[in-house]
Amino acid sequence: MSLENLEEIVSPRLSAEDEINTDVDSEDEINNVPAESGVLVHGLGIYGDLYNFRCILCNTVPFSKIYQCNNGHLICAGCYQIRVLDKMLGSQMGTCSQCGVRIYRQRVNRNTDVERQLAEVSVACEKCNMHLPRCQLRLHSLQDCCNRLTTCKYKRIGCKWKGTVGVLEEAHNENCEFRHKKAEELLEELRKMTEKRDKKTALRVNVMKFLQLPQITARMVHLIPIDETILPNVFTICQIIDAFNRRWSVEFMWRTANLADVPNEEETDPCTLLFQLCLYNSVTERSPLGLSYTLLSSAYSDIRFQTNMCMRHDFSRDNPNGPVATIYENSWYNINRLLNKRGFYARLLMARL
Incomplete structure (x- = not known):
């Protein structure tokens, strides 16, 4: 494998709309979550429902770019990366799994009309039933939903509580044990957190060294x-x-x-x-x-x-x-x-x- 092909797999080139969740810490249990599917509120015209928008390979409804073969079969950006660009597939590379027609990486066939319809379709939040465009669903579920999860305000000094925002959050913050811990107890908690952070840092250093192996x-x-x-x-x-x-x-x-x-x-x-x-x-x-x-x-x-x-x-x-x-x-x-x-x-x- 050439260095150029390795870089394509390790660090593929992305536009802003492809970056689904790249700015979230891998250990953030509140924000590092799979996308909500949402509940369809209104139909999609001639398409009827979300089923016709599913990727033919992974059967999920995409949130980023959508491609298609010459016969109109839809492929999400992730499956397109694998099916069309991953040379390890051999004879299966660059073919539609539905009809077998050839897909050429030099002639990108992107379906922006389906992307627009999926972004604008009205869905309901699974947690609070609020109606909103599908393109706003992920941000709503993480930041605006009245039933979203949150952490204790004393998380930085060791509290691991998480629960629904609102009354439960306020009640916990008022009675959180970390409000009344002594300095010696807090120092011990911070020592454990620092030790865990140092282990993760050392692991990341080893990964960087690994990437330099021949x-x-x-x-x-x-x-x-x-x-x-x-x-x-x-x-x-x-x-x-x-x-x-x-x-x-x-x-x-x-x-x-x-x-x-x-x-x-x-x-x-x-x-x-x-x-x-x-x-x-x-x-x-x-x-x-x-x-x-x-x-x-x-x-x-x-x-x-x-x-x-x-x-x-x-x-x-x-x-x-x-x-x-x-x-x-x-x-x-x-x-x-x-x-x-x-x-x-x-x-x-x-x-x-």
Whole structure:
């Protein structure tokens, strides 16, 4: 892979409207969330409903640019990046999955009419039922909704409370235990926060060093939420990829609090999204292969992944599974919506050691 192609996958060129959620901290549980779908209020003329606006590959209704093949089948910006620009697809590259017609990257076919209709269609907020244009839905759900989540005003000194704005927020702020903590207790809390921050900083430094390794390759990872429901507490294979003359499986699991099979549907119920890289067919592998790798958020995902890094793992027949890494933490409500309704895009960078 040439340096130019690697840069295209690692840092694709984006316009302002493509940057869905790039300015949010990966550990911000309030703002780093998958986009609300909204409830359709009025029809879309000849289209009838939102179903006809779904991407033919991931089956989601896009929030950014929309492309199409010559026969009018719609493709969201993320799937277009993979289907048309990712050369690792081989014979499938640059073809419409619906009709098989060729799609050329030199002749971009963007459907601005559908983009405009989707932006202007009236939807209702799922939390407060307020009617508004779809283009304003995400900003409303994060900043203006009367039922949105918020954190305690003492968060910076250690309080981890989160809840609905309004009466509950005011009641907590009045009775928050951090208002009455002594200086020694606050210093201990700040010490823990500083230690956690330093670990994240060191991890980011290691990722930057990793990007300078010589034998590095990149693969696009796409979780499509349409084949089957992704169950909690079980690793699910998201994608099969080829790299370094071996076949790999990219697996994810969302772990619920106390490993409950039926998690509490409250928005504050914490869950964790885990990532693991495995040899797909380890029986045929004889010699071990040492790899270092990291999973990064793609520009087209609704959410930002937490910094993660496997410094080294020797994959072999007896040791086919890489270490488990935490990439996202949020409520059951948001992780369920991410995996089973929205899906996500990621970039897996691998280096041979």
